[in-house]
Amino acid sequence: MGKTLTEKILSNKSGVDAKAGDIVIVPADLVFTHDISGPLTITQFKESGLGKLANPKSTPIFLDHCAPSPRLELANDQKVLRTFAQEFGCPLYQVGDGICHQLVVEDWANPGDIVLGGDSHTCTIGGLGAFATGMGSTDIAVAMALGKTWLRVPETFLVKITGKFPRGVYSKDLILHLIGLLGAEGATYKALEFGGDTIRTMTMSQRFTVANMAVEAGAKVGLFPADEINRAYLETHGRGDRFQSLLPDPDAIYEKVVEIDARKLGPMVAQPHSVDNVVPVSKVAGTKVDQVFIGSCTNARLEDLAVAASILNGKKGHPQTRLIIVPASRTVYREALDKGYIKIFINAGAAVLNPGCAACAGIHQGILAKDKMCLSTTNRNFKGRMGNPESFVYLASPATAAASAITGEITSPEKCLS
Amino acid sequence: MLKTMLKGKAIRFGDDISTDLIAPGRYTHLRSNLPELAKHAFEDADPNFTARVQQGDFVIAGKNFGLGSSREQAPRVIKMNGVSAVIAKSVGRIFFRNAINIGLPVLIADTENISDGDELEVDLASGTLRNLSTGDRLKFGKLPSVMIQILDEGGLIPYVKKFGDFKFQD
Ligand code: SF4
Numbered sequence: 001m002g003k004t005l006t007e008k009i010l011s012n013k014s015g016v017d018a019k020a021g022d023i024v025i026v027p028a029d030l031v032f033t034h035d036i037s038g039p040l041t042i043t044q045f046k047e048s049g050l051g052k053l054a055n056p057k058s059t060p061i062f063l064d065h066c067a068p069s070p071r072l073e074l075a076n077d078q079k080v081l082r083t084f085a086q087e088f089g090c091p092l093y094q095v096g097d098g099i100c101h102q103l104v105v106e107d108w109a110n111p112g113d114i115v116l117g118g119d120s121h122t123c124t125i126g127g128l129g130a131f132a133t134g135m136g137s138t139d140i141a142v143a144m145a146l147g148k149t150w151l152r153v154p155e156t157f158l159v160k161i162t163g164k165f166p167r168g169v170y171s172k173d174l175i176l177h178l179i180g181l182l183g184a185e186g187a188t189y190k191a192l193e194f195g196g197d198t199i200r201t202m203t204m205s206q207r208f209t210v211a212n213m214a215v216e217a218g219a220k221v222g223l224f225p226a227d228e229i230n231r232a233y234l235e236t237h238g239r240g241d242r243f244q245s246l247l248p249d250p251d252a253i254y255e256k257v258v259e260i261d262a263r264k265l266g267p268m269v270a271q272p273h274s275v276d277n278v279v280p281v282s283k284v285a286g287t288k289v290d291q292v293f294i295g296s297c298t299n300a301r302l303e304d305l306a307v308a309a310s311i312l313n314g315k316k317g318h319p320q321t322r323l324i325i326v327p328a329s330r331t332v333y334r335e336a337l338d339k340g341y342i343k344i345f346i347n348a349g350a351a352v353l354n355p356g357c358a359a360c361a362g363i364h365q366g367i368l369a370k371d372k373m374c375l376s377t378t379n380r381n382f383k384g385r386m387g388n389p390e391s392f393v394y395l396a397s398p399a400t401a402a403a404s405a406i407t408g409e410i411t412s413p414e415k416c417l418s
Numbered sequence: 419m420l421k422t423m424l425k426g427k428a429i430r431f432g433d434d435i436s437t438d439l440i441a442p443g444r445y446t447h448l449r450s451n452l453p454e455l456a457k458h459a460f461e462d463a464d465p466n467f468t469a470r471v472q473q474g475d476f477v478i479a480g481k482n483f484g485l486g487s488s489r490e491q492a493p494r495v496i497k498m499n500g501v502s503a504v505i506a507k508s509v510g511r512i513f514f515r516n517a518i519n520i521g522l523p524v525l526i527a528d529t530e531n532i533s534d535g536d537e538l539e540v541d542l543a544s545g546t547l548r549n550l551s552t553g554d555r556l557k558f559g560k561l562p563s564v565m566i567q568i569l570d571e572g573g574l575i576p577y578v579k580k581f582g583d584f585k586f587q588d
Contacts, residue, residue, distance in 0.1 A: 023564050025584055039450045040490060048575050050582070066446065073447035080450075120488040120512055136490035136516035138574050150564055150584055184434060185482035189511050218485065220511055274434060361487075362443035382436040382486060387444045389462040 002251030004156040005223045006191040009131040009246075013114050020155040020255070029113035029130075031055075031143045034062040034100050036363075037118035037136070039077045042084050044141035054147025056089040060108070062100035063093060067356045070364035098329025098355035101125060101297040104132075105208060106331060110234065110242040111226035116143045121297050121379065123214045127207035128233070129226035129246045134215065154220045155255040157187055158248075160196035163263035168414035170307070171206035172299055172377065172397035175213045176268040178260065180278030188218030190255065193248065198262045199224060204233040205303040212298045213379050216275040267412050269375075270395040273383040281400055281412045291374040292317075292405040294398050295326035295353075296360045299377035302335050304398040309341035311402035311416045312348040318408030323350040324366050326358040348405070362387030375404050422542040424502040424523075426474035430534035431463060433480035437492040437513060439463040440484065449491050452498060459495040473500035476540070478532045480506065484513025493517040503540060505529055505547065505558070518565045521573035527558035563588070 003011065007018050014024035033041045038061055053059050061081050069075040078095075085092035093103055100117065101124040109115050111129030115122060118140040125132035133151075135143070143149045159178060165171075179186075192214045199207070207224045214222025224230075226246035234243045267281040294300065294308050305327060317323040325345050327333040333355050336342050345352050359366025360378045367387030368374055374386055374393050381393035396404070399413035406416070439462050441455060448455040460467040477483075477496060483506035484492060493516050496504065503523040507530075517524045525540070527547060532538070537550040547556040561569070564586050571577040 023562065023586070036446055036449060037488060037490070044575055048578050050578060071447045073450065077450050118488060120486065134488045134512055136488050136512060136519065138490060138519040139515060142574055142578055146578070146583060148584070150586070152562065152564075184485060185508060185510075188482070188508060218482070218511060361446070362438075363446045367444070380438075380486060382438040384438050384442050384444065384462045389442070 002249030002253065004191065004252045004254065005129070005193050005225060005246060005248045006131065006154060006156055006221065008248070009112055009114070010151065010153050012112065018153045020153050022153045023150060024153060025148055025150050026114050027148045028116050028143050030058050030104065030108050030115045031140060032060045032062065032100060032104065033118035033140050034064055035067060035074070035078050035081060036065045037140065038081045040137035041118055041141045041144070042080060044138045045145060048141060048145060050145035053088050053090070053144050057091070059144050060091040060093060061085050062103060063095050064099045065357045065361060066363045067095035096330060096354045096356070098332070099297045099357055101212070102301070102328040102332070106237055106329060110239060111230060111244050111246045116140060116149055120215050121212055123219065123222045124208050124212040124297055126214065126222040127204060127211035127224050129224055129230060131221055131223070133220050154189055154191040156191040156193050157256045157258060158254040159192055159194050159258045159260065161194065161198040161260045161262055162196045163198060163261050165262050165265065168267055168399060168412065168417055169265050170397045170399060171202065171209045173265055173268045174260065174262065175210045176270050176278050176395065177265055178258070179213060179217050179276050181258065182217040184216065184274055184276040185218045187214070190219050192217065192219045192222045194222070194224050195248070200227065203303060204229060205301040208301065209298055216379060267397060267400050267414070269400065269410065270381055272381050272392040272394065275379070275381060275395065281396065281410060284410050285412060287410040288373065289321050289375045289404050289409055290372040291322045291324065291366060291368060292401050293324045293359045293366055293374055293376040293378065294401050295324065295358050296378040297328060298379040299398050300326055300328035300332065302332050304377065305332070305336045305341045306339070308398045308402040309344045311399060311413060312406070313344050315348055315406050317349040317405045321405055321408040323348065323405045324353065324359055325350045326353045327355050329355050359386060361385070375401055375410060377401050424474065424540040424542065426472065426476055426502055426538060428476050428478045428532050428534060428536040428538055429467065429471055430532065431477065431479040431483070434482050434485060435463055435479055436486040437484055437489050438486055440492040441489055441495050452491065452494060455491055456495040456498040459499050468499060471499045471501065474502045475500060476538055477501050477504045478529050479504065480529065481508045483509045485510035488512045490516045490520065493520055493522045497522045518569050519574040521569060523569060525558040527556045
């Protein structure tokens with residue numbers, strides 16, 4: 001019987017014929033944690049009495065969520081992580097290196113891998129064809145120690161995308177549209193696998209944006225097949241030898257097939273306070289924007305910054321609107337500098353901050369005041385997400401964000417693109 | 419071994435209660451200070467929660483309870499406030515695992531007719547809930563066997579302390 005990508009990876013790794021619904025135990029190729037899920041992970045690891053890490057060299061720790069630390073309590077948490085990394089020989093990513101998921105795709109993950117992260121957006125890494133899923137601190141602590149975890153093999157929804165994106169429409173608009181369609185719990189416990197002719201030309205950066213938000217429909221993973229574009233990406237990152245082609249069987253069994261015609265999509269936004277509250281930009285155009293945030297593991301890669309730069313080039317941000325731009329990693333930052341994007345942003349009046357999560361999780365660097373609104377390229381707009389339950393977050397693509405930063409109100413990017 | 423007969427009153431929430439509503443991100447600096455963080459449980463969903471919750475009470479919710487971030491502090495602060503179980507129409511995947519891992523039972527049932535303040539009695543062994551205030555009886559879905567085995571030990575840490583590895587029985 002044919003297998004989905006999920007069943008292929010989990011069969012291969014567990015050594016049993018894994019079918020949807022089975023419980024399997026799989027070895028982990030990479031287990032990671034960061035500065036806010038990490039301290040509890042370490043407490044749990046110590047409490048478990050298991051004593052050692054199965055593979056310290058592939059147990060990286062990232063300082064990204066509150067980096068540099070805005071508070072003494074968080075500084076103390078980071079100290080715990082630094083000490084642990086040193087004592088156990090884990091790679092430590094410093095303040096300013098960037099966001100965990102971005103660094104994992106740049107430096108670690110390969111098609112067919114099992115990646116377990118102490119963060120719900122670990123599904124980003126599925127863009128590379130790795131079975132990557134987020135877990136809480138205790139699961140991660142045990143996976144670090146035992147080098148494996150248990151998983152229920154999820155049923156799969158195939159999302160088949162056909163046709164070319166119209167001008168001004170990006171992979172963020174596609175994933176927002178899909179979440180609107182499925183609903184915030186529409187794919188709970190499921191795997192989302194992407195197929196159709198559109199994905200064959202999607203860049204890795206676009207795939208990561210889509211996979212990143214699989215969890216916003218409740219999914220366990222968001223998986224792309226591994227093809228030549230994937231191979232080229234791994235080659236640029238020095239891991240060409242780790243490439244393997246990974247495709248679902250033609251007779252794989254899906255619980256559901258969702259078809260999307262990319263030609264019919266327009267720029268989309270998710271309105272407060274839920275990610276599935278999705279409407280075309282045109283429906284909310286003109287809404288006043290107090291802050292624009294271009295950042296996060298969803299949309300702060302070089303391509304995202306390139307689109308924003310093409311719109312902001314030679315323009316000024318609206319005087320009533322703050323513009324915060326945060327590259328996803330140090331590499332992205334350096335490349336954006338080389339290409340002149342950072343200069344464009346600074347000239348447009350943006351605050352460009354060091355790579356990291358920044359305003360995304362409401363801890364620092366862009367907490368909103370009462371009644372204020374942020375148009376953000378991030379992945380969550382839950383009440384309180386940006387640090388204040390009396391504020392509002394709208395989600396959109398970097399193009400929509402950049403266009404709106406100029407006008408000070410929600411604006412469709414189509415007319416700003418040269 | 420887990421207590422199998424639970425009794426308490428219902429504290430009612432609606433649909434889509436995210437982990438940001440259970441353990442707000444603005445208190446991230448308290449994540450290593452759980453007793454303090456627990457004082458802010460559900461603050462943005464029900465500001466009176468910590469004042470009115472009593473030992474043994476149930477958190478009753480609609481669909482997709484605990485969606486969002488993987489923060490394990492969410493089930494922890496619920497448990498630390500004395501809640502004996504979460505009963506919801508459906509729950510977010512990571513929250514589900516996290517709750518079981520720390521020994522907080524999560525039960526899936528049609529909670530539509532449970533009102534705030536109802537007196538409830540839950541029998542984990544038989545999978546039934548009695549609403550003493552209305553006389554209703556509900557069946558809840560069976561947990562996957564792996565989760566029952568973890569819960570039986572009081573969570574994943576006590577489980578691995580005892581077995582040293584995953585030793586699940588079919
Ligand atoms: S950028 Fe936002 S969503 Fe991504 S890992 Fe950081 S806090 Fe989480």
